[in-house]
Amino acid sequence: IMNDALTGNNNVHKILGKVLVFFLYFAFVSMIMTYFKESCHFPLSYLLYIGITATIRFIIVNNNYQIGSLFLSLGIIALTISYLMLTKKDKKIMKGEFEHE
Template sequence: MMKETSIVHFYQRMLNISLIILGLVLSFYLVRELYFIVTAALLGNTNVHDILEEVLAFFLYFVFVSMIVKYFKEAYHFPLRYLIYIGITGTIRFIIVNRDDALNNLILSLVILILVICYLLLAPRKNKWGEWKENIE
C-alpha cells in the first residue's frame, strides 16, 4: 500500500512540474502574441484578419494558462466546462481563420452548438428555492 501511494505522489509531482513548465511556455507565447498585436496596431496594419487571428491566438493561450491555474486552485482537477470552453473558442478561431469552405463552416457551427448544449447540461441550475446546485464536473 505504501508503494502505491509513493508512485501516485511521484506521478502527481511529475504532472505538476510539467504543468508549471507548460504554463511558463504558454505565458511566453501569450506575451509574444500581445507584442504582435500591439506592434500591428501601432504600425497601422489594416489587414483585420491578421490582427483578429493574433487576438484569437492570444485568447487561446490565455484560456490554456487560466486552465492550468484553475487546475491548481481546484485541487488537481480539470473542470469539464473549461475543456468545453477551449473546444468552443478553438472551433470559432478555426472558422474565422479558415472561412473559405462554407460546408465545413456549417459542420463546425453544429459542433459549436453541440458543445454549447453540453455546457448548458453541465452548468449549475437554480432549484425551486433559489439555491444553486452544482452538477458533476
Template sequence: MNVKNKYTKLNMSHVPMILQMILNVCLVGMAAVLSALLIYETWTIFSLFFLNTDSDVSYYQFTDELLVFFLYFEFLALIIKYFEAHFHFPLRYFIYIGITAIIRLIIVDHDDAMHTFWWSLAIIALTGALFLSNARKSHGDH
C-alpha cells in the same frame, strides 16, 4: 518472501505520488510558457490597436489575435482550476476552450461554407454538452 512483498507494495504506493509530482511540475512549466505567450499576445494586440499606423491591419487579423489571447487565457485558467480543484480538470473548461478554438477557426478560415456549417454544428454540440455538464452540476447541488 513476506519482506519482499512489503518492500514492493511500499514502492508501488509511491508511483502515483511521483507521477502526480511530475505532472504538477510540467503543468507549472506549461503555465510559465503560456504566461509568457499571453504577455506577448497582449503586446501584439496593443501594438496592432494603438501603435500601428498602417491601415492595412484587418478586422480578421485583430480578431484572430484576440481569440488566440483568449485561448492562452483559458488554458491558464484551466491550469489554475486544476490546482484549485485538487488535481482535477473541470470538463466545462475543456468545452470553453473547444468553443473558442472553433470560433477562431471559423473567423480565420471561412472560405468554404460547408466547413463553416460543420464547425457551427460542432459549436452547437459543445454548447449542448456544456449545458448538460452545468445541469448535472446544479442538479447534484440540490
C-alpha cells in the same frame, strides 16, 4: 499586435489571427490556474466552455470556408448540448435527485 497597429498594417485577418492566438494563450494559462485552484482536478464543464469559445473565435477569424464553418457550427451545437446535459446532471446531484445505477 501593437507592432501591426503602429506600422499601419491594414490586413484585418492577420491582426484578428494574432488576437486569436493571444486569447488561446490566455485560455491555456487560465486552464493551468484553474487546475491548481481545484486541487489538481479539472471540471469537464470548463473544458466544454473553452471548446465552445475557441471554436467561435476560430469561425470569426477564418470565415472563408462556408462548409467548414457549417461543420464547426454543428460542433458548437454538440458541445453546447453536452454542456447543458452536464449542468442539468450537476443540478440533480446537488438536489439529491440523482441515483446511481
